[in-house]
Amino acid sequence: MAYYRQVGEVPAKRHTALRDASGALRYEELMGEEGFTSDSSLLYHSGVPSAIVDSQVWELPDQSTTPNHPLKPRHLRLHGLFEDSASSTTPAGGTIRPDGGRNAIEHRRLVLGNGDVRISYVLAEATSPYYRNAVGDECVYVERGSGTVETVFGVLGYRTGDYVLVPRATTHRWLPSGPSALYAIEANSHITPPKRYLSRFGQLLEHSPYSERDLHGLGEPFTVEGSDVEVLVKHRGNGPLGLVGTRMCYATHPFDVVGWDGCLYPYTFNVEDFMPITGKVHQPPPVHQVFEGYNFVVCNFVPRKVDYHPQSIPVPYYHSNVDSDEVMFYVGGDYEARKGSGINLGSVSVHPGGYAHGPQPSAVEASIGVEYFEELAVMVDTFRPLELGEAGLAAEDPAYAWTWAGRGPDAVGDGDGGPALYSNS
Numbered sequence: 001m002a003y004y005r006q007v008g009e010v011p012a013k014r015h016t017a018l019r020d021a022s023g024a025l026r027y028e029e030l031m032g033e034e035g036f037t038s039d040s041s042l043l044y045h046s047g048v049p050s051a052i053v054d055s056q057v058w059e060l061p062d063q064s065t066t067p068n069h070p071l072k073p074r075h076l077r078l079h080g081l082f083e084d085s086a087s088s089t090t091p092a093g094g095t096i097r098p099d100g101g102r103n104a105i106e107h108r109r110l111v112l113g114n115g116d117v118r119i120s121y122v123l124a125e126a127t128s129p130y131y132r133n134a135v136g137d138e139c140v141y142v143e144r145g146s147g148t149v150e151t152v153f154g155v156l157g158y159r160t161g162d163y164v165l166v167p168r169a170t171t172h173r174w175l176p177s178g179p180s181a182l183y184a185i186e187a188n189s190h191i192t193p194p195k196r197y198l199s200r201f202g203q204l205l206e207h208s209p210y211s212e213r214d215l216h217g218l219g220e221p222f223t224v225e226g227s228d229v230e231v232l233v234k235h236r237g238n239g240p241l242g243l244v245g246t247r248m249c250y251a252t253h254p255f256d257v258v259g260w261d262g263c264l265y266p267y268t269f270n271v272e273d274f275m276p277i278t279g280k281v282h283q284p285p286p287v288h289q290v291f292e293g294y295n296f297v298v299c300n301f302v303p304r305k306v307d308y309h310p311q312s313i314p315v316p317y318y319h320s321n322v323d324s325d326e327v328m329f330y331v332g333g334d335y336e337a338r339k340g341s342g343i344n345l346g347s348v349s350v351h352p353g354g355y356a357h358g359p360q361p362s363a364v365e366a367s368i369g370v371e372y373f374e375e376l377a378v379m380v381d382t383f384r385p386l387e388l389g390e391a392g393l394a395a396e397d398p399a400y401a402w403t404w405a406g407r408g409p410d411a412v413g414d415g416d417g418g419p420a421l422y423s424n425s
């Protein structure tokens with residue numbers, strides 16, 4: 001982000017002394033990307049940010065994966081993963097701490113993953129431990145719920161429809177104010193607005209579907225004192241997908257920051273603030289792009305007027321997106337018309353590279369003349385194949401692959417659930 005912010009107390013010149021009322025020095029920390037050659041921020045701590053007093057193994061939630069082989073499209077029903085959520089003490093997806101229910105960090109369940117990105121899902125209701133992801137940036141889509149995320153930079157409020165962007169190595173924790181359904185996209189890289197929407201100096205351009213005004217959070221510093229504070233660190237190692245965890249204990253509270261400034265910080269963006277780009281005929285998925293990371297993109301399909309040529313076909317053509325696996329998460333809109341395929345709210349469809357996909361057969365004719373799509377979906381397209389995590393396997397609907405033809409090993413119904421009036425089946 002090239003969007004400079006200053007919060008709290010910082011010295012007039014960087015790398016000069018900042019003292020508290022008693023004359024004691026603050027401790028300056030630079031948090032920077034790409035080897036001091038990209039965005040960074042300077043934070044001023046009252047304690048030494050590197051003072052740890054313990055380091056132990058943290059066993060990550062199950063990160064094992066299973067290849068999509070034999071190759072087929074998949075339908076995963078995420079809402080079924082936490083059907084026991086009425087009981088906050090049921091240990092689905094991990095061990096529940098004695099002081100609360102499921103939290104947004106330890107109880108994430110891996111749905112899909114590869115060496116570039118992982119998608120996990122959790123229905124969280126308890127305060128999470130302090131945590132940082134030292135592998136890459138996180139982009140957490142809030143399917144439902146509200147609360148706050150406390151970070152070393154300050155506090156973010158979140159609500160339904162927010163993307164919560166947390167830069168790599170940002171210490172933070174989640175505090176839901178009620179059950180929060182979170183779809184966590186974890187990169188092995190940084191997650192940014194699409195480069196084509198940025199000026200050469202980094203400002204969001206006029207043709208971008210959103211602007212800096214839509215990025216929220218972090219009005220004040222969040223200064224917390226404390227000692228012997230435990231932080232869970234996800235980092236690179238020799239575990240599944242190259243991940244391992246460590247439980248570090250800090251002598252002083254990591255949130256003892258009195259001020260910071262720079263262009264690197266967490267923020268939120270709500271999907272309602274995405275202004276869709278539409279056209280006379282069908283627009284390809286890149287117009288729906290909202291973020292990108294290394295070897296993947298994030299798009300959202302929002303309610304919008306659709307194509308206005310009198311003979312335009314608003315639903316997509318069948319397409320072979322030959323370099324990508326496509327993952328759609330259906331979070332809003334009316335999918336009643338697609339009952340026969342099983343897709344509904346909470347569904348994830350996976351359409352892998354090497355397989356042409358498109359609408360259910362009757363949808364093409366039915367879509368001609370339609371003027372508006374009432375839909376909300378979040379898409380992740382990856383350039384390397386995705387494998388199924390334990391939650392992906394647990395949530396699978398085996399009938400989906402055969403719904404276009406109406407027959408196959410696990411087929412049910414007649415193969416066409418009716419018009420599928422949404423954008424990217």
Ligand SMILES: [Fe+2]
Pocket residue numbers: 319321326351357424425
């Ligand atoms: Fe597609």
